Amino acid sequence: MRALDRLKSALSMQPQKKSVQLPDGSEFEFYMAPLTLAQRKKAQKLAGSDDATDFALQLLVMVARDQDGQALFAQGELAELRNAIPAKIVDDLMLAMLDAGAKAEEEEDEIDSKSADAAVRKGR
Numbered sequence: 001m002r003a004l005d006r007l008k009s010a011l012s013m014q015p016q017k018k019s020v021q022l023p024d025g026s027e028f029e030f031y032m033a034p035l036t037l038a039q040r041k042k043a044q045k046l047a048g049s050d051d052a053t054d055f056a057l058q059l060l061v062m063v064a065r066d067q068d069g070q071a072l073f074a075q076g077e078l079a080e081l082r083n084a085i086p087a088k089i090v091d092d093l094m095l096a097m098l099d100a101g102a103k104a105e106e107e108e109d110e111i112d113s114k115s116a117d118a119a120v121r122k123g124r
Contacts, residue, residue, distance in 0.1 A: 011034070015065060017030075018031065018096040020092040021092070028093075030065060030066070031065045032065060033063070035097070042062065043062055044058075052094065053082075054082075055094075056090050056097070058078070059097055060081070061081075
């Protein structure tokens with residue numbers, strides 16, 4: 001098996017549910033598939049600067065979906081998102097988007113660690 005095929009077969013590109021706590025106590029939920037390098041590069045190019053907020057907003061517009069897979073935002077809403085949404089919310093959304101792979105890796109590491117601990121105890 002080619003290395004690329006092995007990598008692709010080990011991944012799930014299915015959309016995952018993400019959520020961000022809003023100031024009123026409710027949660028903003030959205031779905032997104034794991035980010036690819038191409039998506040990240042496109043968002044950086046569309047942002048037109050090195051500004052993390054512009055990048056996050058471009059990425060949000062590109063990848064945020066509802067439960068049915070429909071886009072939550074349109075490119076034409078970028079200015080309103082930039083002017084009407086507090087920076088903290090945009091930062092939280094960016095962290096939720098970029099944290100997609102990290103949480104999955106942490107959970108896998110935790111499961112592997114527990115399995116290894118159980119195997120060691122069982123072997124005693």
